[in-house]
Amino acid sequence: MSHGTRHGGHRARAGVLLSCLLALVSAACTGGPERTQGSGAEGPAAEGPLVVASGLDVTGSGSVRQQLIEEWNRRHAGSKDRQAKLVELPGGADQQRSQLLGALQSGSARYDVVNLDITWIPEFAEAGLISPMPVPESGAAADDALDFIRQVYATTEWEGRSYARPFNTDVGLLYYRTDLLTRVMAADRLPTATWKWDQLYSSVKTLELNPVRPDERAGWTTQLKQYEGLTVNTVEAFADARIELTDSEGRYTSNADELRKGLDTLLDRVDRGRVQPAAPASDETASLTDFVEGRAVFLRHWPYAYGALGDLMDPDAYDVNRLPGKAVLGGQNLAVTADSPRADDARALITFLTSRESERCLLDAGFAATRDSAYHREKERCWPRVAAALRPAGDTPKAASPGEDIREEQPQAERDAYIQTLGAALTGAVQRPRTPYYGAFTQVLQTQVHALLVAESPDLDEAAVKLDSALRDVFAGR
Template sequence: MTSRHVRRSRVRAAAAVTCLFALACAACTGGPDDTPSPDMKSEAAEGPVVVASGLDVTGSGGVRQQLIEEWNRSHAKNKAQQAKLVELPGGADQQRSQLLGALQSGSARYDVVNLDITWIPEFAEAGLISPMPGTGDGGGDDGTDDIDLDFIKRVHATTVWKGRSYARPFNTDVGLLYYRPDLLTAAGIQTGRQPTAAWTWDDLYASVGTLALSPDRTDDRAGWTTQLKQYEGLTANAIEAFASVGVELADSEGRYTSGPEKLKKGLDELLDRARLGRIQPAALSSDETAALTDFAAGRAVFLRHWPYVYGALKALLPSNAYSVNRLPGVSVLGGQNLAVTADSPRADNARALVTFLTSRESERCLLDAGFAATRASAYTDGSRWPCWPAVAAALRPAGDSPKAAGTADPPPSGAPSPSGEGASGEQGVSARAAYTRTLSAALNEAVQRPRTPYYGAFTHVLQSRVHALLAAKSPDSTAAAVKLDAELRDAFAGR
């Protein structure tokens, strides 16, 4: 038996168990109904190259589809190199389950998979994706022996597992602080006292205290809001709180490194951020859509959210009613990476497609459309490496409401419907340039969520314990830390 098959057998059982934590376990049996079977290898090898991905936050006919069409135009004479994008339904847990089941069973002929950055160790350990060329065992510890160094270093590190890079960064994400200058000014907080890159959480709390004294404050207005519903958004918020006080849960090899005392420190930091009187009470049940709705409606003055919201807000508020800066403390990375499946009979064409989709021009298209780009040149050399002309011309305000990665629920009835980049009310060139600088700086300082092939089990445990603590009338962080420590030890060990 080959080492790859040994790895697959060992991890397949763990992957099957973690499917139980997904929102739709039935999806583990295969891919979409219209996906052809891989049984006839010779026929399948002719094409197209199939890319499996979650839904595009830029809407129907968004930038990912436009990039696929640009690739197809440039390879119009070669049918074997044509590409097709298959969008998987549901939230992140459902998509992960579908991809795991499809690749393990061979029930879907995916050549390229667009993976959440937290899934790379799991798929690599299971032998479901191939190492990228030029990332052999003789490379550096961070897998950057001969990669394109234009990728932001911290973002590229999300592709690496055990010293080898298994993907290329496609689009990234990072937590940012959005705020309402109009509401701050109305409360007497002038421009000089509004958020800067040097802001701390204490600065935010001080402004929240001032807002509470404002005669213009309404009963339903809170200082800030975020995503504390029991889903991956809660994990991101928890890791940011933990990292802000120096608490790391695992090393680069996925080994658990924390303990009850450290966990209590991180839990206390999160409890402090979620204290009543500071945070919108609805945050405990808020996902990305609900938090954005509260912010746009003026029920929160500060908002922790992802970069796509910068484009979404253009359809919701006047340009002088919102702004953005770096998140106080530590921010966590999100995003997706493109990997070539281990059994793809079109591996060479698949790797060429990945190279195109993550090129300088393509990354600029992603940034222009509202994603956070993974290349440094997208933030500094836009004139030298502009978006592909046909893609730039096709980008338009999306008809569908954008949703953050991992958000499965539609906007609530009566909620504002955000649109994509280029919507009416767009902020000026200087504001866009300032946003781009802010985004680039945040990406260069952000941290990763734990790297482990058992991420599904880890995040399930963390969400469950943290949400229960936040919802408790008299939260006991000491007791919660002891329980969380025991459960995390098991999760990181694959038990």
């Protein structure tokens, strides 16, 4: 499909943000130089707690990560040296990556465990900043490793070795306004797990939506601001066009013709989907705001939005399903730093934090769990004291103050259906390029694709040739 002059408003600012509940960080990484794996046997004995460095908790759940650390500490109350401490790094993903790289390369901060975005694993491994994890060949440990969702576990690997354990994962989902859709179509025409993008375009056409200003209702919205959200949306469009940018070893495998096809698919979503005019300036918070306030009928977002929507909207006003097409994996993995003097204890802590019970706690709190067993209620339960800490105080619903709207708890059947949808979406998800040069890759992609999105008359041929040349340099380390 050719793309000529585009509808105006693409440079408009994102809509007004909601409450602090939506002050979220952007979400949803090995075989390098061998480093001595610390075990506490060499050098002076380490003092103080095991230190886990992580980004901020985006779920608004009362920090389930902190609650899991406290559960570990309770279970090791008699061992001062095995206590653990969570250090949350400020800023967005790019800032956190820079902080961690600087700290580990300089030794300026003593971290034993780092919670890394899945795209950082090859870079940190190649630089020798994290240690390979032991390979369980048989027994209970090997059986336990098989419980991780295969696609998710693959994000811990680089050059044939695993350098981490999956902590929480992420995947794109399609949220939609049932209250708006059912005004013009029957319930049996609402999104299903087998929907394609053409069906979304058809629904938007039925709704007769054609927004030109940010205050007008659009067909859908997503994260097209010049940051990692744009990379994710672009890679999803490329995956639907059957374009893989690299092979498993990070070598560039595409060309200008393929890139043009992928870029055309992305622009199709913008034009035929009648995207919110504010989308090129929207991140997770802004796009969720537009959806909640009725400025978009469909929304591509991460799983934590499901919990946020439960606090912001009537449960009958929206629903969620798999994306119509490929969805990209996000999430974080826990790795032992190469210079940790207590690597054995650090690995034991990681084993606890990624256990079946802990993963169920993460799922209950709003993260996407990394284990298959977490998606089966009859198999696993969250640690009781963690579950109690995450639950609102007391079992009795609070009384409403005069004029206060108290939302009902979501029925368990609907929650179970959502969990099954999430689990299915994860098993079919795709990865972003696996490369030690991911930081350079995503910056190049964001810059060139965003320029294309905001152009009044985009030239796809020229954009594809330019992007092809830039990506060849990036993936060659130039």
